[in-house]
Amino acid sequence: MPELPEIAVYKKYVDATSLHKKITEVEFGDELLFDVSKKELYNACVGKEFTESERIGKHLLIHVEDNDWMSLHFGMTGGLKYFKDKEDRPDYIGLLLRFNNGFHLAFTCPRKFGRIGMTERPEQFREDKNLGPDALEIDKDRFVEIFKEKRGMLKSALMDQKTICGIGNIYSDEILFQANMHPESQVQNLSESELEDLYDVMQEVLSTCIDKGAQYSEYPDNYIIPNREEGSSCPKCDGTIAKIKVSGRSTYYCASHQKK
Ligand SMILES: [Zn+2]
Numbered sequence: 001m002p003e004l005p006e007i008a009v010y011k012k013y014v015d016a017t018s019l020h021k022k023i024t025e026v027e028f029g030d031e032l033l034f035d036v037s038k039k040e041l042y043n044a045c046v047g048k049e050f051t052e053s054e055r056i057g058k059h060l061l062i063h064v065e066d067n068d069w070m071s072l073h074f075g076m077t078g079g080l081k082y083f084k085d086k087e088d089r090p091d092y093i094g095l096l097l098r099f100n101n102g103f104h105l106a107f108t109c110p111r112k113f114g115r116i117g118m119t120e121r122p123e124q125f126r127e128d129k130n131l132g133p134d135a136l137e138i139d140k141d142r143f144v145e146i147f148k149e150k151r152g153m154l155k156s157a158l159m160d161q162k163t164i165c166g167i168g169n170i171y172s173d174e175i176l177f178q179a180n181m182h183p184e185s186q187v188q189n190l191s192e193s194e195l196e197d198l199y200d201v202m203q204e205v206l207s208t209c210i211d212k213g214a215q216y217s218e219y220p221d222n223y224i225i226p227n228r229e230e231g232s233s234c235p236k237c238d239g240t241i242a243k244i245k246v247s248g249r250s251t252y253y254c255a256s257h258q259k260k
Contacts, residue, residue, distance in 0.1 A: 004166030057165025075113030
């Protein structure tokens with residue numbers, strides 16, 4: 001499922017391809033869930049341009065000139081493709097915007113669950129969805145302050161979008177793997193300096209993955225993401241990768257260097 005680094009890459013993609021071009025047509029597929037009527041979306045977009053975009057956690061918001069912001073959530077497998085020619089047209093299009101330069105932006109979602117809505121402004125969206133501060137934008141003091149009040153398992157806290165938003169199953173595993181912390185460690189047992197270390201590692205992992213274009217194959221050799229397999233060798237020590245369930249999610253970690 002796309003998480004913060006993937007959405008940050010989609011934001012760059014939209015900014016590089018789809019701003020300041022007049023939208024001439026909007027088409028709908030049946031691959032998406034719409035939180036707004038198709039008619040409203042159509043009327044909001046046709047004849048207008050996208051002016052800017054903003055990422056909040058795992059959501060991408062795109063401002064429609066003189067109007068509201070379109071919100072995109074990528075579900076399990078959503079993606080974006082900017083293309084011109086018919087032979088480049090992707091499958092599973094949920095929403096297709098045509099621009100006056102002959103190009104299109106497709107929002108694709110092979111396994112559905114992607115969502116589109118409209119919101120008046122990004123802050124309103126954050127409040128409506130009850131999202132905490134963005135994991136990449138939050139500063140260290142605020143992070144420590146928030147996590148000092150948390151109880152329960154560390155991995156669950158990192159994934160809780162109301163606490164901080166943007167991190168899901170895959171990247172919480174990576175952050176804890178790099179921070180040498182066990183996913184089932186209790187947040188309340190961490191010292192202030194351990195929380196500061198966790199924050200630093202979180203920033204490092206997220207920015208590294210964004211720099212690498214969110215391409216798993218480009219991630220550093222000592223990352224667990226390309227090695228998510230039970231029984232495989234730990235890329236950081238002599239240990240072995242183990243698999244457990246945390247908050248119902250498959251969790252991979254190294255029992256040797258990630259102690260509770
Ligand atoms: Zn290890």
